[in-house]
Amino acid sequence: MRNYKHNIDSEIAYTHLFSKKKQTLVAALGVTVGIAIFIFMNSLMNGFEVASVESLFKSTPHLRIYKNDALSKSLVSSADSNKINLISNPKITSESKKIINPTSLLKILKNESEVTGVTPNVSGNVFYKNGDSEVSGRASGVIIDEQNAMFNLQSYIVDGNISHLSGYQNGIIMGVGIAEKLNLKINDNVTVASALGVNKLMKIVALLQTGNTAVDKTLSYINLPVAQQLQKQSPSYITDIYVNIKDFEKAKAYISKYKHLTGYDVEDWETANAAAAAANKMRKMMAMAISMSIMLVAAFGIYNILNMTIMEKLNDIAILKAIGFSGRDIVKIFVMEAIIIGIIGIVFGLILAFILINLMGNMWVGGDIGFFPIRVFPKYFGVGVIFGLVVTFFAGYIPARKAALLDPISIFRK
Amino acid sequence: MSNSNIILSAKGIGKYFYEPEKFKVLTDISFDINRGEFVTMVGKSGSGKSTLLYLLSTMDTDYEGTLEFDGENLTKQKKERLAEIRNEKIGFVFQFHYLLPEFSSMKNVMIPALKLGKYSREEIEDKAYKTLGMLGLQDQALKNTSKLSGGQQQRVAIARALINDPKIIMGDEPTGNLDSKNTSIVFDIFKQLTSEFNQTVVAVTHDNDFAKASDRIIEMADGRIIT
Ligand SMILES: Nc1ncnc2c1ncn2[C@@H]1O[C@H](COP(=O)(O)OP(=O)(O)OP(=O)(O)O)[C@@H](O)[C@H]1O
Numbered sequence A: 001m002r003n004y005k006h007n008i009d010s011e012i013a014y015t016h017l018f019s020k021k022k023q024t025l026v027a028a029l030g031v032t033v034g035i036a037i038f039i040f041m042n043s044l045m046n047g048f049e050v051a052s053v054e055s056l057f058k059s060t061p062h063l064r065i066y067k068n069d070a071l072s073k074s075l076v077s078s079a080d081s082n083k084i085n086l087i088s089n090p091k092i093t094s095e096s097k098k099i100i101n102p103t104s105l106l107k108i109l110k111n112e113s114e115v116t117g118v119t120p121n122v123s124g125n126v127f128y129k130n131g132d133s134e135v136s137g138r139a140s141g142v143i144i145d146e147q148n149a150m151f152n153l154q155s156y157i158v159d160g161n162i163s164h165l166s167g168y169q170n171g172i173i174m175g176v177g178i179a180e181k182l183n184l185k186i187n188d189n190v191t192v193a194s195a196l197g198v199n200k201l202m203k204i205v206a207l208l209q210t211g212n213t214a215v216d217k218t219l220s221y222i223n224l225p226v227a228q229q230l231q232k233q234s235p236s237y238i239t240d241i242y243v244n245i246k247d248f249e250k251a252k253a254y255i256s257k258y259k260h261l262t263g264y265d266v267e268d269w270e271t272a273n274a275a276a277a278a279a280n281k282m283r284k285m286m287a288m289a290i291s292m293s294i295m296l297v298a299a300f301g302i303y304n305i306l307n308m309t310i311m312e313k314l315n316d317i318a319i320l321k322a323i324g325f326s327g328r329d330i331v332k333i334f335v336m337e338a339i340i341i342g343i344i345g346i347v348f349g350l351i352l353a354f355i356l357i358n359l360m361g362n363m364w365v366g367g368d369i370g371f372f373p374i375r376v377f378p379k380y381f382g383v384g385v386i387f388g389l390v391v392t393f394f395a396g397y398i399p400a401r402k403a404a405l406l407d408p409i410s411i412f413r414k
Numbered sequence B: 001m002s003n004s005n006i007i008l009s010a011k012g013i014g015k016y017f018y019e020p021e022k023f024k025v026l027t028d029i030s031f032d033i034n035r036g037e038f039v040t041m042v043g044k045s046g047s048g049k050s051t052l053l054y055l056l057s058t059m060d061t062d063y064e065g066t067l068e069f070d071g072e073n074l075t076k077q078k079k080e081r082l083a084e085i086r087n088e089k090i091g092f093v094f095q096f097h098y099l100l101p102e103f104s105s106m107k108n109v110m111i112p113a114l115k116l117g118k119y120s121r122e123e124i125e126d127k128a129y130k131t132l133g134m135l136g137l138q139d140q141a142l143k144n145t146s147k148l149s150g151g152q153q154q155r156v157a158i159a160r161a162l163i164n165d166p167k168i169i170m171g172d173e174p175t176g177n178l179d180s181k182n183t184s185i186v187f188d189i190f191k192q193l194t195s196e197f198n199q200t201v202v203a204v205t206h207d208n209d210f211a212k213a214s215d216r217i218i219e220m221a222d223g224r225i226i227t
């Protein structure tokens, strides 16, 4: 019976779209706006998110391995709290903070597949002195190249050159806050004194500005051996090992593994920066809620405008049914129309989103932020396309399906 | 499909409308129509002619009683099958000539045939053009139907109903908008289809001469058949 397949369904769909170009474009524009806002807002929030995380990791590693400086305990402790210990060590002392055999530990950690960076650190409290004025702070003894690779120190340098530290043993990279307080500038000398009474005259090779005032007013970077000398320790003395991994979100999951691997305590960035981490979490939840709302609003907008275009064709649906088109044909025709409108709208939506993101990204906000931290995340463009297609599909399918189930006459009677 | 001489059989058809209040539009309607018969349906305005014709053409499935068409029970049939039947075996001309406004006359006539897929596009084009020509519309073939006069639109609708050589052609006042010349053209076409090609025609009409010249008249009043 059916000798030819004439593809009349798509012919009708195309005719509908092309004979009412203006209407088609208006509907597509509805999709465009929905998609563009969806992508733009998500990029905005994620850009902000990434920027704040980056600022957190300017000085904090994903994981820190250290020797817990616990106080010494009683030599004998009774399990029964009713009994009194007769023997106890009278003097409570601080145990050594030293990590034993750091070289082999570093090697072991470097071989882990998830690890992207490892560097040893000797941190100690110091005084920075210039003449009579002095500022307390923390000097971080580092291997500067490794430190730079992990924390991108280079990008926070406002004066001088980071590489001069490796060339100059007694060099120091100093937070701008300290330098300002002590009235120091690049190439000036500063005296660094440790709690153990070691004094060193050091030369400022670079100034650092992270944007975090607490850091900029206290922190300096010096060469590892100098830090060891300040603590009166041998060259094998290490207080911390900094570890960065591929996905900082998974830091917590590696704590027990590294504890096991090294035998020392491990702290993840979230624990180390509880406040920042909580803020981070909150921002994430907020972003999710906003993203969902935008999705809903955009979906509703797209759905509505497409639904309207189809409802205007209700009479055509009845006529097509009267001359023998089945419900399946009707659904096919109108889903096709919706998807074509959707694709046109999505293409323009992607372009519009790209333009909006670039406009926003070129806005200067200043401070340590610079340009507004929005960027093109391909992920959201991908999600936007899928989202748009799904919504346009249903915007075509649902009303067409409803009409397809009706008797043609009951449509005419409406 | 069936060799019986009866093409369409209605048994105890009843129908209600519920808006604005429940009332029975059609009551206990039973009749048989033979193949090749040219039947006209008459009756006062509001007597239920259009309502009945919609039921017969499967476009309204909300009724009681049973309908049999070409040996097939229509009453319990799935919607998809009814669509197939309408496409292949029923040509319908509405009282208000419903055409697709974005398409040309030619396309409107061709669409049911393109849907059916029995013939090639060239054959369908050829046939559509000939049918339009028969109804005096060859000049209007490429015009959009939204730009045609009422009578022209009605003739396009008739051409569309004829395109698939349906077993039955149902018209709800198919000549209501036509002048006497075109009315007689349509009448002659219907006469020829029934007598020469054994197709069946059921046409609602208010035109007494038209009705008298047909094979049989069914008269309706208040939702019942009186003759
Ligand atoms: N959708 C509807 N809802 C309620 N009542 C309806 C509906 N359609 C028709 N009616 C009523 O049903 C009755 C029959 O209507 P129908 O259209 O079948 O009459 P008709 O015989 O075709 O009249 P005409 O010759 O004027 O076309 C009328 O009283 C009409 O008011």
Ligand SMILES: [Mg+2]
Binding pocket: B049, B050, B051, B095, B172
């Ligand atoms: Mg009527």
